Amino acid sequence: MMSPFLFWMFASMMLVFGVAVVINRNPVASALSLVVSFLALAALFVSLDAYFIGIIQVLVYAGAIMVLFLFIIMLLDLRVEKLRKINWIASAGGLAVALALTIQISSVVGRLGIAKKTFPPLTRSTSDDVHQIGLLLFGNYNLPFQIIGVVILVATIGAVMLSRRETR
Amino acid sequence: MIALGHYLIVSGILFTIGFAGVMVRRNIIIILMALELMLNAANLSLVAFSRFHVDPGGALNYNAHVFVFFIITVAAAEVAVGLAIVVALFRLRQTTHVEDIMSLKF
Numbered sequence: 001m002m003s004p005f006l007f008w009m010f011a012s013m014m015l016v017f018g019v020a021v022v023i024n025r026n027p028v029a030s031a032l033s034l035v036v037s038f039l040a041l042a043a044l045f046v047s048l049d050a051y052f053i054g055i056i057q058v059l060v061y062a063g064a065i066m067v068l069f070l071f072i073i074m075l076l077d078l079r080v081e082k083l084r085k086i087n088w089i090a091s092a093g094g095l096a097v098a099l100a101l102t103i104q105i106s107s108v109v110g111r112l113g114i115a116k117k118t119f120p121p122l123t124r125s126t127s128d129d130v131h132q133i134g135l136l137l138f139g140n141y142n143l144p145f146q147i148i149g150v151v152i153l154v155a156t157i158g159a160v161m162l163s164r165r166e167t168r
Numbered sequence: 169m170i171a172l173g174h175y176l177i178v179s180g181i182l183f184t185i186g187f188a189g190v191m192v193r194r195n196i197i198i199i200l201m202a203l204e205l206m207l208n209a210a211n212l213s214l215v216a217f218s219r220f221h222v223d224p225g226g227a228l229n230y231n232a233h234v235f236v237f238f239i240i241t242v243a244a245a246e247v248a249v250g251l252a253i254v255v256a257l258f259r260l261r262q263t264t265h266v267e268d269i270m271s272l273k274f
Contacts, residue, residue: 011178022189048219094191105180115173123226155245162252
């Protein structure tokens with residue numbers, strides 16, 4: 001387990017940069033804030049003894065997906081958005097729904113009995129988690145694993161088809 | 169000490185930030201980024217519950233880790249297709265602003 005200080009540091013870092021993603025006007029700044037938010041989230045995964053998930057969070061999300069985002073932002077040459085007339089009704093409605101959701105989640109978690117319990121200690125080492133996850137992936141979850149392979153193949157073909165220039 | 173509820177609250181707040189981003193922002197790329205925030209909030213609560221429910225022998229239960237693995241994979245595929253659609257749309261209309269795209273609006 002992680003010390004409470006580190007938990008609060010990474011959690012607040014994740015939330016602050018998550019807010020920065022939404023309120024930044026420049027898309028590049030938004031994307032870079034999202035990278036920092038994901039790195040803090042990876043630290044939280046490591047604090048929950050999920051080393052493999054933390055590592056693929058850094059490699060896949062902060063590495064691959066965010067590079068894709070930045071690449072598209074550069075390709076489309078998006079500048080700082082011009083100040084448009086803000087649709088106040090839509091924004092206020094969105095914020096109100098989000099606020100209601102926060103209140104709902106905190107009241108549910110507040111009533112949840114197990115939410116106040118701390119995490120039980122682990123007696124077995126968690127350093128072989130890649131081994132354990134691999135056993136599950138190729139054993140119990142073999143069919144979903146193959147389906148996910150097909151999903152990635154379809155997504156690749158779809159992305160190539162969509163971004164192909166029409167030649168007629 | 170940090171309890172399960174702390175992780176759940178943090179994950180809920182992250183989900184809400186992503187939700188507010190989808191509702192408030194009008195740039196498609198920012199909306200896609202806010203969607204990623206929501207997916208990651210779900211991942212965080214899955215991993216927190218997995219760490220909370222250890223097996224009787226005191227070993228971690230890795231089922232949730234496999235689910236998170238699948239979610240990350242699907243999110244990667246979704247971003248690839250979504251950004252390809254954004255590029256195709258930008259070629260057609262020269263905009264990424266959702267309010268400029270209303271051909272289907274009645």
